Amino acid sequence: MNPLRQLSLDQLRRRTSMKWRHYPEDVLPLWVAEMDVLLAEPVARAITDAVALGDTGYPCGTAYAEALAEFAKSRWDWAPAVEHTAIVPDVMLGVVEMLRLVSHRDAPVVVNCPVYPPFYQFVESLGRTVVEAPLDETHRIDFTALRDAFTRAGKGAVYLLCSPHNPTGTVHTGAELAEVARLAREHGVRVVADEIHAPITTAKFVPYLSVADDGLSLMSASKAWNLAGLKAALAIAGPASAEDLKRLPEEVSHGPSHVGILAHTAALRHGGDWLDALLTGLDENRRLLADLLAAQLPGVRWTPGQGTYLAWLDCRGLGLGDDPGKVFLKNGRVALNSGIPFGTGGKGFVRMNLATSPEIITEAVRRMASVL
Structure with missing residues (x-):
């Protein structure tokens, strides 16, 4: 139905x-x-079973990351290493933590406009400058504009990639993402990818970390299964960024909802x-x-x-x-x-x-x- x-x-x-x-x-x-x-139905059942058991305490374990790895392998032929993941309250709060991990407190952040408004709001609330690299007329990444933005932002900046892109619905290709990775390395820019809409695509979705081992990604079942009110997301590191993710403060893992994690896990495994x-x-x-x-x-x-x-x-x-x-x-x-x-x-x-x-x-x- x-x-x-x-x-x-x-x-x-x-x-x-x-x-x-x-x-x-x-x-x-x-x-x-x-x-x-x-x-x-599997998501609703996971929630009601937890409530029936009074299973509403603090989150524990790696079931969410394991479920995402299984889903990603099945759908995208790529699986993140569970040991290179961490739970975070939601994608945008996870983005904030990733920015803190990989850049100085005043490092600029590059975005592809037009883009999801909280990219501006959260970055500016950190006291940072947003550097725009507008999409081209077909809503795809304009690499001339991106190169210019990286130059203006300078070494040590962060590129906040929206993939798939919100609001245009553009799904970046593997070739485009490989060029993003190449330009970022050339300019000394770190890449953090918001991939919250990844399950909702009609074209082939390519995870950024499948083409770049030095990036960081935020994923969640939130958008694809309508779970915004059940907070939970995953930060994922490429192999070359694993040491960065290890520096994530332990208290960040206290933010996600345990019931949210149960719901997201059920969505990925059975939805x-x-x-x-x-x-x-x-x-x-x-x-x-x-x-x-x-x-x-x-x-x-x-x-x-x-x-x-x-x-x-x-x-x-x-x-x-x-x-x-x-x-x-x-x-x-x-x-x-x-x-x-x-x-x-x-x-x-x-x-x-x-x-x-x-x-x-x-x-x-x-x-x-x-x-x-």
Whole structure:
């Protein structure tokens, strides 16, 4: 069964999470990265079994890392070494810890804009400078821009790679990632990869550490199985970065939720069939959105991504200004992410969350078109 077709709008409005409570009830929310799905049955069972046992203490062991290694070997023909992993509270807090491990406190951080807004927020909260290397017009890494950014950032900087890329859905190829690794070594830049969307791809996903042994990666089952409220992620080191990861303060491992780790482990080990059904449903939603835009909003340009469940919509042709999301919210009562916080290249764009039912997507586009 398509997981995206199991819940009605009335059922979804009973939820108390950010997606469904941030805006008034007359607003259709297609913004923050929550999926409108029921939990995969193996995940729900792992949680309820833990509650029945009162198994709600502190996390222990390497089951999560072992499950990820098994999943990665099956899906990507690559398996991280369990001894080169560490549990962290979530991916972005893990990113912060990796930045502290491999660079000085004032080292710049290079990003490919437009990119996930917390990249800016977390980096700047550390008192660091963000150096932008814009993607090219096809939303792929522009290596001339990346080389220039590495030069400006200087030796000792960190490149925060988003793979698959949020918001564009670009899935980087093995050749592109190998060139990233080569340029980083040439310029003395360390690479930290946010790979949280890795399971949600239609193209072949290539883990960064499969082409570079000196990088660090953050992975989680959070996005692919809708577990944002059950905090847990893994930091993974390539062989040449293992000594860096060993310096991670022990108290960082106290942050993840034990029940979260149980849920993430169950997802990776037993949630493959559910994930495949989700991927099929997301493909159907991409085709639906393309048809709806062509019929009702032909002024919107969109290249369907091969990863994530997000759509990066170019609304510059609609004449709605730099922040069309404000107009869609005020006059159409549809909540989308404004492109502006995604950095250079975000003006005139919105990000839409496709992890919902076809009916909700259809109604959202109707409302957006009514604004014009």
